[in-house]
Amino acid sequence: MRKANISSPEMAEARQQGFFNISEASKLSGVSSKMIRHYEQIGLMPEANRTFANYRIFNESDINTLRFIKRSRSLGFSMKKIATLLDLYHDKKRPSAEVKRLANEHIKELEESIAEMQEMHAALSNLAKNCRGDERPECPILEGISCSHH
Amino acid sequence: MRKANISSPEMAEARQQGFFNISEASKLSGVSSKMIRHYEQIGLMPEANRTFANYRIFNESDINTLRFIKRSRSLGFSMKKIATLLDLYHDKKRPSAEVKRLANEHIKELEESIAEMQEMHAALSNLAKNCRGDERPECPILEGISCSHH
DNA sequence: ATTGACATTACCACTATGGGAAAGTCTAAA
């Protein structure tokens, strides 16, 4: 798209000023390069600065944001909630009540998903425990799934 | 696309022969019309018979298949596993061991998901329990997410 | 100057479900 308007490498220079390229940022944050770009695209990350050659460069603060996203994901937060969490994180005058409300909402969703999966687990275990699991075709699992006594 | 080659309604006729149109099939099976078409498209359902006007018609056996899919979904099985389950269901010489293996595999996956979500739940609850949730900005939740002591 | 490792964008894929538009069909009432 855009030709570099200086021909000498400038990534080295950026690095000396404390910047990282995308694969360094990836290693430091644990977020894949692919996802870093994606997070920028959906507005979760600010648009990264670029070298003249159009390479993204990241600073410490960007790395922290990526780590924040990474940890939020590992807690199961959706991207939308993470966007809100990041806004709250950057707002030094936030009321902690808002963060807590968001967290509690997510905790509730986790509980609902867990309960749902536990129901599935119980129902299926129940069907499976009576299945002999041999070479014969009789199968309480299939009967349980197909018959209407559900 | 195709013009009906008889002009009188024939859905009524089909109904008298024990067939259902898609919305009847939907009501009887609990699967949305949209998903019935989708299941047919991905090969989970056999291609439905059609009236001359190109409307799908379903018989009792189709309804049973739809219910089978519906119940399998409610147990959390993926479409791929459901396809296999359906094959086994229709194979009257299946070894029940195969069904049981599939079920146990899914049970294991459920257990893994549940464990994962329980970890999220525990970690987040832990962070949330120390958050006062008032108008002040101090927030152990945000600190926990942003700080590296993870 | 060349080469291999990396960056960029622009696509497509997945899972399962739903929404909507445009065109055609059915059913019931006027």
Add this chain to the structure above:
DNA sequence: TTTAGACTTTCCCATAGTGGTAATGTCAAT
């Protein structure tokens, strides 16, 4: 019989989060 409203068809798009690939350009080191 005509007409209105409900329904059907196909086709495309969207969701959430992640990954893959391909074409093109750049960096780093030989």
